[in-house]
Amino acid sequence: xTQLELARKGIILPQMRAVAEREGVEAEFIRQGIVNGTIVIxxxxxxxxxxxxxxxQGLRTKVNANIGTSSDFGDVDTELAKLQAAVExxxxxxxxxxxxxxxxxxxxxIIARSTVPVGTVPVYQAGIETIREHGAIVEMTVDDxxxxxxxxxxxxxxxxxVHCGLTRSALDCLKQQKRVADxxxxxxxxxxxxxxxxxxxxxLYEYYDRLLELARDFDVTLSLGDGMRPGCIADATDRAQxxxxxxxxxxxxxxxxxxxQVMVEGPGHVPLNQIEANVKLEKSIxxxxxxxxxxxxxxxxxxxxxxxTAAIGGAVAAAAGADFLCYVTPAEHxxxxxxxxxxxxxxxSRIAAHAGDIAKGVKGAVQWDLEMSLARKRLDxxxxxxxxxxxxxxxxxxxxHDTTGEAxxxxxxxxxxxLVEDYLGISAGRC
Amino acid sequence: xTQLELARKGIILPQMRAVAEREGVEAEFIRQGIVNGTIVIxxxxxxxxxxxxxxxQGLRTKVNANIGTSSDFGDVDTELAKLQAAVExxxxxxxxxxxxxxxxxxxxxIIARSTVPVGTVPVYQAGIETIREHGAIVEMTVDDxxxxxxxxxxxxxxxxxVHCGLTRSALDCLKQQKRVADxxxxxxxxxxxxxxxxxxxxxLYEYYDRLLELARDFDVTLSLGDGMRPGCIADATDRAQxxxxxxxxxxxxxxxxxxxQVMVEGPGHVPLNQIEANVKLEKSIxxxxxxxxxxxxxxxxxxxxxxxTAAIGGAVAAAAGADFLCYVTPAEHxxxxxxxxxxxxxxxSRIAAHAGDIAKGVKGAVQWDLEMSLARKRLDxxxxxxxxxxxxxxxxxxxxHDTTGEAxxxxxxxxxxxLVEDYLGISAGRC
Numbered sequence: 001x002t003q004l005e006l007a008r009k010g011i012i013l014p015q016m017r018a019v020a021e022r023e024g025v026e027a028e029f030i031r032q033g034i035v036n037g038t039i040v041i042x043x044x045x046x047x048x049x050x051x052x053x054x055x056x057q058g059l060r061t062k063v064n065a066n067i068g069t070s071s072d073f074g075d076v077d078t079e080l081a082k083l084q085a086a087v088e089x090x091x092x093x094x095x096x097x098x099x100x101x102x103x104x105x106x107x108x109x110i111i112a113r114s115t116v117p118v119g120t121v122p123v124y125q126a127g128i129e130t131i132r133e134h135g136a137i138v139e140m141t142v143d144d145x146x147x148x149x150x151x152x153x154x155x156x157x158x159x160x161x162v163h164c165g166l167t168r169s170a171l172d173c174l175k176q177q178k179r180v181a182d183x184x185x186x187x188x189x190x191x192x193x194x195x196x197x198x199x200x201x202x203x204l205y206e207y208y209d210r211l212l213e214l215a216r217d218f219d220v221t222l223s224l225g226d227g228m229r230p231g232c233i234a235d236a237t238d239r240a241q242x243x244x245x246x247x248x249x250x251x252x253x254x255x256x257x258x259x260x261q262v263m264v265e266g267p268g269h270v271p272l273n274q275i276e277a278n279v280k281l282e283k284s285i286x287x288x289x290x291x292x293x294x295x296x297x298x299x300x301x302x303x304x305x306x307x308x309t310a311a312i313g314g315a316v317a318a319a320a321g322a323d324f325l326c327y328v329t330p331a332e333h334x335x336x337x338x339x340x341x342x343x344x345x346x347x348x349s350r351i352a353a354h355a356g357d358i359a360k361g362v363k364g365a366v367q368w369d370l371e372m373s374l375a376r377k378r379l380d381x382x383x384x385x386x387x388x389x390x391x392x393x394x395x396x397x398x399x400x401h402d403t404t405g406e407a408x409x410x411x412x413x414x415x416x417x418x419l420v421e422d423y424l425g426i427s428a429g430r431c
Numbered sequence: 432x433t434q435l436e437l438a439r440k441g442i443i444l445p446q447m448r449a450v451a452e453r454e455g456v457e458a459e460f461i462r463q464g465i466v467n468g469t470i471v472i473x474x475x476x477x478x479x480x481x482x483x484x485x486x487x488q489g490l491r492t493k494v495n496a497n498i499g500t501s502s503d504f505g506d507v508d509t510e511l512a513k514l515q516a517a518v519e520x521x522x523x524x525x526x527x528x529x530x531x532x533x534x535x536x537x538x539x540x541i542i543a544r545s546t547v548p549v550g551t552v553p554v555y556q557a558g559i560e561t562i563r564e565h566g567a568i569v570e571m572t573v574d575d576x577x578x579x580x581x582x583x584x585x586x587x588x589x590x591x592x593v594h595c596g597l598t599r600s601a602l603d604c605l606k607q608q609k610r611v612a613d614x615x616x617x618x619x620x621x622x623x624x625x626x627x628x629x630x631x632x633x634x635l636y637e638y639y640d641r642l643l644e645l646a647r648d649f650d651v652t653l654s655l656g657d658g659m660r661p662g663c664i665a666d667a668t669d670r671a672q673x674x675x676x677x678x679x680x681x682x683x684x685x686x687x688x689x690x691x692q693v694m695v696e697g698p699g700h701v702p703l704n705q706i707e708a709n710v711k712l713e714k715s716i717x718x719x720x721x722x723x724x725x726x727x728x729x730x731x732x733x734x735x736x737x738x739x740t741a742a743i744g745g746a747v748a749a750a751a752g753a754d755f756l757c758y759v760t761p762a763e764h765x766x767x768x769x770x771x772x773x774x775x776x777x778x779x780s781r782i783a784a785h786a787g788d789i790a791k792g793v794k795g796a797v798q799w800d801l802e803m804s805l806a807r808k809r810l811d812x813x814x815x816x817x818x819x820x821x822x823x824x825x826x827x828x829x830x831x832h833d834t835t836g837e838a839x840x841x842x843x844x845x846x847x848x849x850l851v852e853d854y855l856g857i858s859a860g861r862c
Contacts, residue, residue: 070840070841070842070843070845071835071842071844072832072833072834072835072840072843073832073840073843099843099845100843124845127845128845137850174855180801180804180805180808181804181807181808181848182808182848182851182852182855183847183848183850183851184847184848185847186842186845186846186847186850188847189845189847189848189850189851190845190850192850192851192854192855193850193851193853193854196854196855197854231804231807231847231848232800232801232803232804232807233789233797233800233801233804234797234800234801234804235804271786271789271790271797272746272747272750272786272787272789273750273790298786298789298790299782299785299786299789299800300800300803300804300807301785301799301800301803301818301819301820302782302785303803303815303819303820303825303828304819304820304821304824304825304828305778305779305782305821308738308739308742308778308779308782309782309786311742311743312743312746312782312783312786315703315729315743315747316703316743316746316747319703319704330828331828331831331841333807333815333839333841334825334828334829334831334839334841335828335829335830335831335832335834335839335840335841336832336839336840336841338831347736347739348736348739351730351733351736351739351740351743352743354730354732354733355702355740355743356703358664358703358704358729358730359702359703359704359729360704366664366702368732369663369664369665369730369731370611370663370664370665372663372731372732372734373611373612373662373663373664373665373731374611376612376662376663376731376764377611377612377613384734384764387732388732388733388734388735389732389733389734389735389736390735390736393735394734394765397734397735397761397762397766398765399766400762400765400766400769401503401504401766401767402503403503403766404502408764408767409501409503409504409766409767410501410762410763410764410765410766410767410768411501411502411530411617412501412502412503412504412530412531413502413562414501414502414530414555414558414559414617414620414621415617416614416615416616416617416619416620416662417612417614417615417620419568419617419620419621419623419624420613420619420620420623420624421613422624423623423624423627423628424605424613424623424627
């Protein structure tokens, strides 16, 4: 039985207890969240030695780091270095999006070494192996696709992105929409190419029950991909995107009926003033299923700095209720990220997640800020470093310039907090 | 006569025309905005060869870069390098916050070399020279303070931060409030120390008319400083901060009556869910006077990454109506920034400003994103670089890895946009 089925029977599993302890909530809260579908614990039944993470309402917003080879770069060692960079800098999960090299063996290496849950997009492998063998994605059979999914499940993947809501009706909306950037989801593009050429419905929708059976067997969490996610500000929140979301709402309920945990993926490039609406819509249409957003990126023009663009959108999304942020690195739109890009991406996304947690009142979130501020007020530099997101960087920047006093080199002798304390102290003494 | 007085007479000055042209609006819109007090053009009458910028409602959100020495670092050449870094990376204004070395001569050098408007905080100089001569800020006389202000105006400073709203009533609120971080504004700390020790009202409030006369003589824009701005999340939006804002509202109207342009400064450390309220409050209390925010920083824990923290808050503030963002650099809370920190700070703040402009519908804002997205869709890398915030960085990251095809090394052969275009094209041909 899956975690969802057991939770429905009132059983609290060890991973629910572990999640509850880390989040500072009751285990019963986690069990009830899983029953309601508002919390998922992505944990393949075959996986050992993995720290389970809860994702969803009332919990700390989580951060995913995408790693993986491309057709230009297929080196597994680089990917393992990126895995290490992601986990060290605080990613809660990683996704292996490899599309180059020996895809199966890279995935297995990553799963074997990862201490955090691992997600994948099986259609990449199914599509790419078809292209390698037959020259075009359109030759992929339905069995090719499901074989890849099964292989990923057997290998121990904890959650899979499946573009099940990308139906012919969504495709009709896309055609009518006349988008600027059409489709920027790779998995979505594979499915659309296949559907258009073969003039068929999306097999992940048509045979959704087959998918649910596989997911159920391994207790793999489904992450309903958003193949229609906008790839630029001009395309945001359009009919194609919304049609796919409506279908996701139907599929979420069918997953729950089958005892399968499910999340929903969201955009993408979204102007700041549309992010809250996107989150509220998902929460309403998909009955509270965790929302997993990519960015969102609040402008198209910041190539080289898209970790910042995504941190802005991610913070606003998290504050509005998004549960899971997929990081974006400074390499986005330009090149495959390297380990340094991964680190910068994770940190930016963690800032966004934490800012969102403060705003939405996640338990314990403001306590961290309070401790930091008390250390700052005391000019306790050791404690400030310890409480920083990246203690080593914090120390390095603090010691960049020598300073003669207790304060930092910014204010030197004229530290406001010190000055006011002196005078407020004197004044209080006199009153 | 000042720009405000001339605008009231229906006169459109050359700088109003220049601002209108750059913003793509009618010159009459600028004149009317100045009359209403919703737009300022900071431009000291003695200044030549400076590009005038408009700040306020309906205009592109502007970005300020703080530079200046500290008591530990008084080197003018470093400050000139920071000025250059700020202007090159797109800062609309700079503020010289020098508190070390020969403060007057550093300011004059910066004013002489800056092609953008320059702001200062004259109380720094008044206070520090008092400390140097008499050992303590409390020995500063009212004339010392006003002499410094006059010197700054004569030197050609375009806008000055003056903590006029930091009255005894605000100080009473502070004492009752029991803040975590008390006061983090240096100018505010100077004034508070002075007021407490001398048991006097703030001279910038008591002799506000004297200040207005000076400002009027040189058409210097007042920026009403927020000495009570919160220095940590826990202190945000409290009574001390609000009391100062209420007084600022009164002072804005008195400035307008005197023919003086005025802006209002705002926080600081503010949780994401309180930023919009802070902006709306300022706009209401201060009758639409431009709002100039520092950050806001949406968490206290990200030392080393506070340009990102501030970009999140700045974007949300700009979207809600803030007109002017003061950047924060990665060195904030840790050390005096160097030229690289300045660059990173300006870029992060420009991203925030632009994201806000898209959201609040500033004229022309989305056009930039549209052009970028069209270039991206065409895989036109030259145009994408050109349209980037930092073309050189964009080029460097794009070429970090070799790629065999037209797409970037992220997707290689499996570029979604290319794939879908191929199949959508075929499909369109068939239908």
